[in-house]
Amino acid sequence: AQSVSQHNHHVxxxxxxxxxxxxxxxxxxxxxxxxxxxxxxxxxxxLLKYFSGDPLVKGIKGFEAEFIKSKFSFxxxxxxxxxxDTAEYFCAVTPNTGFQKLVFGTGTRLLVSP
Amino acid sequence: SQTIHQxxxxxxxxxxxxxxxxCTVEGTSNPNLYWYRQAAGRGLQLLFYSVGIGQISSEVxxxxxxxxxxxRQFILSSKKLLLSDSGFYLCAWTAGxxxxxxxxxxxxxxxxx
Numbered sequence: 025a026q027s028v029s030q031h032n033h034h035v036x037x038x039x040x041x042x043x044x045x046x047x048x049x050x051x052x053x054x055x056x057x058x059x060x061x062x063x064x065x066x067x068x069x070x071l072l073k074y075f076s077g078d079p080l081v082k083g084i085k086g087f088e089a090e091f092i093k094s095k096f097s098f099x100x101x102x103x104x105x106x107x108x109d110t111a112e113y114f115c116a117v118t119p120n121t122g123f124q125k126l127v128f129g130t131g132t133r134l135l136v137s138p
Numbered sequence: 139s140q141t142i143h144q145x146x147x148x149x150x151x152x153x154x155x156x157x158x159x160x161c162t163v164e165g166t167s168n169p170n171l172y173w174y175r176q177a178a179g180r181g182l183q184l185l186f187y188s189v190g191i192g193q194i195s196s197e198v199x200x201x202x203x204x205x206x207x208x209x210r211q212f213i214l215s216s217k218k219l220l221l222s223d224s225g226f227y228l229c230a231w232t233a234g235x236x237x238x239x240x241x242x243x244x245x246x247x248x249x250x251x
Contacts, residue, residue: 068242126240130181
């Protein structure tokens with residue numbers, strides 16, 4: 025069965041610090057990868073996604089993620105965080121074939137202090 | 139544009155009582171629909187999904203059931219709630235079945251007392 029691990033459960037950063045959130049998945053086949061974000065009081069929304077092609081994908085609000093197939097990883101990065109990035113971040117994976125059923129990680133709560 | 143609604147937003151129910159949570163989608167037809175439960179520290183767990191009216195697939199054995207009486211309506215139910223049913227329930231939809239982005243509703247916070 026597929027699984028997703030997010031090793032950082034809580035992260036606290038100061039504004040302008042760099043961010044990297046880890047995501048590792050377990051699945052033997054080809055996958056589609058996603059990062060979702062949930063800002064306080066808002067719906068869960070898509071931050072970025074990887075289906076194929078360039079393993080470095082760029083999303084909204086200056087976020088990017090790199091797919092490293094050999095490491096089964098899809099880490100999220102941002103060079104300089106802002107207070108408005110305070111949110112909970114979820115990594116998710118689905119097989120590239122068949123019906124799409126997302127498997128989510130446990131999430132990382134990011135707090136950015138001004 | 140597409141919109142997804144969930145109600146109620148919050149619900150407090152005693153153990154043993156029935157449950158009915160509703161999700162409706164506007165602005166699209168024949169969506170794939172999903173119910174997730176989000177528990178603290180456990181991420182989102184897929185409970186049910188549906189590819190069409192009357193077609194329900196269950197992901198995990200549990201005290202809950204789902205139904206899809208109309209194309210854009212998805213209902214989560216229970217005959218008798220357990221304490222362990224407490225959590226945050228999210229409905230989501232997608233237009234396709236191959237790697238499409240899922241769009242999530244605002245969620246229902248259920249507390250079973």
